[in-house]
Amino acid sequence: MAGYGWISFTTDYGTFDGFVAACHGSIARVAPDIKVIDVTHHVPPADVARGAAVLAQTAPHLPASVHLAVVDPGVGTARRGIVLTTPNGLLVGPDNGLLIWAAEALGGITAAHELDNKDWTFGDVSRTFHGRDLFAPAAAHLAAGAAPEQAGPAIDPASLTRLPDPHVTIGDGWIEAEVLTVDRFGNVQLAADGSALSGLGSELLVNGGVRARRGTTFADVNVGELLVFADSADRVAIAVNNGRAVVLLSVVPGDTVRITAR
Numbered sequence: 231m232a233g234y235g236w237i238s239f240t241t242d243y244g245t246f247d248g249f250v251a252a253c254h255g256s257i258a259r260v261a262p263d264i265k266v267i268d269v270t271h272h273v274p275p276a277d278v279a280r281g282a283a284v285l286a287q288t289a290p291h292l293p294a295s296v297h298l299a300v301v302d303p304g305v306g307t308a309r310r311g312i313v314l315t316t317p318n319g320l321l322v323g324p325d326n327g328l329l330i331w332a333a334e335a336l337g338g339i340t341a342a343h344e345l346d347n348k349d350w351t352f353g354d355v356s357r358t359f360h361g362r363d364l365f366a367p368a369a370a371h372l373a374a375g376a377a378p379e380q381a382g383p384a385i386d387p388a389s390l391t392r393l394p395d396p397h398v399t400i401g402d403g404w405i406e407a408e409v410l411t412v413d414r415f416g417n418v419q420l421a422a423d424g425s426a427l428s429g430l431g432s433e434l435l436v437n438g439g440v441r442a443r444r445g446t447t448f449a450d451v452n453v454g455e456l457l458v459f460a461d462s463a464d465r466v467a468i469a470v471n472n473g474r475a476v477v478l479l480s481v482v483p484g485d486t487v488r489i490t491a492r
Contacts, residue, residue, distance in 0.1 A: 233375030234319070236295040237266050240285050241361060242273040243300070249359070253300075253366040256352070260370035267292060276303040278328050279393055280483060283411050283419075286331035287463040289319065297332060298369040299323040306357035311345035311364055312390070313372065313381040320378060322369045324360070327393035339387045346382030347371075396421035397486060403430065404490040407466060409483050416474025419467045420487055424460025434458055435492045436468060437479065442489070448472075458489060 237257060243249035250271050257266060269288050273281040281301035289297050302309075302324045310325040317337035321329040322345070333339045345364060350371050355363040368381060396408040398421050407422035427444060434442040442456035451457045453472045461467035468475045468487070481487060 234294055234296050234373045235265060236293050237264055237369050237373050238269050238285075238289065238292050238295045238297045239266055239271075240269040240273065240281060240288075240297070240299040241271045241301060242275050242277065242281060243271045243361070245271050249361065252359075252362045253298075256362050256366035257370040257373075259352070260350075260367050261374040264370060264373045267295070273301050277301065277483075278303070278326055280411055282328050282331045282393060285328070286335045289332045290335050295319050296369045296373045297321045297329075297336075298365055299328050299332070300361040300365055301328050302326065302360060305360050309391070310385075311360065311368070312385070313343045313345055313368065313378045314339050314387075314390075315341040315343075315378050320372050322365050322372065324365075325391050327391050330390060330392050339390075341378060342385045342387045342390060343378050344382040344385050347380060350381070398422045398426075400426050400429070404488060405430070405466065406486060406488045409481050409485045409487060410465065411483060412476045412481075415469070416476040417461070417467055417469040418475045418479060418481060418487070419461060419463070419465050422466040424464040424466060426466055427458065427460060430458075430489065431491045433492050435490045437488055438490075440479065441492070442468065 278301050285299050312325045314321040314329055314333045316333050319336050323329050345368050350367050399406040405422050405426050407420040410421045411419045432444045436442050442458050443451050444458050448471045451471050457469045
């Protein structure tokens with residue numbers, strides 16, 4: 231195989247410790263010419279759903295890559311390490327639902343393999359740092375041209391762990407959807423597609439009492455006012471012009487938000 235020139239890297243490791251650097255080192259030891267794109271290392275600790283959402287919304291905008299993702303509260307347990315093949319790249323990480331949404335965004339899973347090739351590790355594998363010892367070297371081997379079949383035995387994609395589908399209900403003049411993510415600006419992203427807004431007018435109510443307006447950019451409302459819009463990932467999102475919608479609405483990922491016409 232020709233391999234890939236890029237590895238994307240998504241974790242909850244943060245950047246205050248040496249965890250990310252150690253994984254970069256593992257990649258460089260195997261494939262020093264491969265370029266690494268750090269998507270984020272500030273997924274909230276152990277928040278698999280947040281990591282899955284960030285990766286799924288980012289991966290389609292990257293060059294064809296091996297997508298390495300590690301948000302892994304089950305590290306060291308019986309959960310599998312996996313390699314997923316899609317029409318537009320490979321994904322490497324734990325079998326805990328982290329990779330599935332991104333695989334679907336990249337065209338769907340065409341093959342899945344358990345990561346079980348001992349020749350791809352550097353001796354003993356730490357029970358608590360599979361990112362460094364298992365996943366990063368595997369991503370490097372794959373980026374350098376190894377076939378996914380070399381990672382280990384094929385597995386049935388239907389057996390992969392999947393996250394629950396986020397709640398979305400759309401009615402006549404209303405949307406009810408789960409909060410998918412909150413970004414660093416305090417914008418609240420819902421699980422509903424942006425097209426769900428087409429059935430609503432320009433004047434809205436959020437959670438029954440907070441007035442909002444539908445628009446396309448932050449300046450469509452006055453400073454301090456609430457905006458409902460389709461964001462860059464084509465999800466329904468809520469923002470405050472020069473403010474933080476998450477504070478105004480007092481929500482966290484997993485909560486349900488209802489938007490109605492007024």
